[in-house]
Amino acid sequence: MKQALLAVLRELEEFGKTNDAATSDRSHKMLNITHDTGVFLALLIKATRATNVLEIGTSNGYSTLWLADAVGERGVVTTIERAPHKIAMAEKNFSRAGLGARIRQVNDEAGQFIASRGNGEYSFIFLDSDREHYVDWWSSLQRILQPGGLIVVDNAISHAEQMEGFIRRVAASEGYLSSLSPIGNGELVILKEAAS
Secondary structure, three states: OOHHHHHHHHHHHHHHHHHHHHOOOHHHOOOOOOHHHHHHHHHHHHHHOOOEEEEEOOOOOHHHHHHHHHHOOOOEEEEEEOOHHHHHHHHHHHHHHOOHHHEEEEEOOHHHHHHHOOOOOEEEEEEOOOHHHHHHHHHHHHHHEEEEEEEEEOOOOOOHHHHHHHHHHHHOOOOEEEEEEOOOOOEEEEEEOOOO
């Protein structure tokens, strides 16, 4: 990772912590992933050579920058966000980091967007959004993830109660292997097994 990008990431980490501590309004919190989660996501993307990545929940773009750096020059990260002020903030951060060309920002409701995508369109999906919707999105997520692809879900330990239904649904789905990693706020990693 280039030093210039690392400097932007460190600045955003500090901004996120300071901002979130100063407000009780959830819509104005950044709720960024942890640094070690960023490293973990980058490692998974590079190991699987994923080039078409979908992120649900952009916020200020901190996690998106980890994803965009990891996909390399041939990759694209599509990131979904509804809050206009966060979309604008993220766009500036992408430009400052020099990774704007690898990132496609979409202002849409995530469930609607996911339902509109093609079969096997993504090789890697990162979920960091409204956990109560994950169960409803599961059938669409299965369809748009290519065989051999991964879904990583943030906050799987920190918000375990909210994740229970989704984790049960994944466990009951044939052809998927999942593991809970105690990195950051807990990362649920789901593999769509390729047909043998």
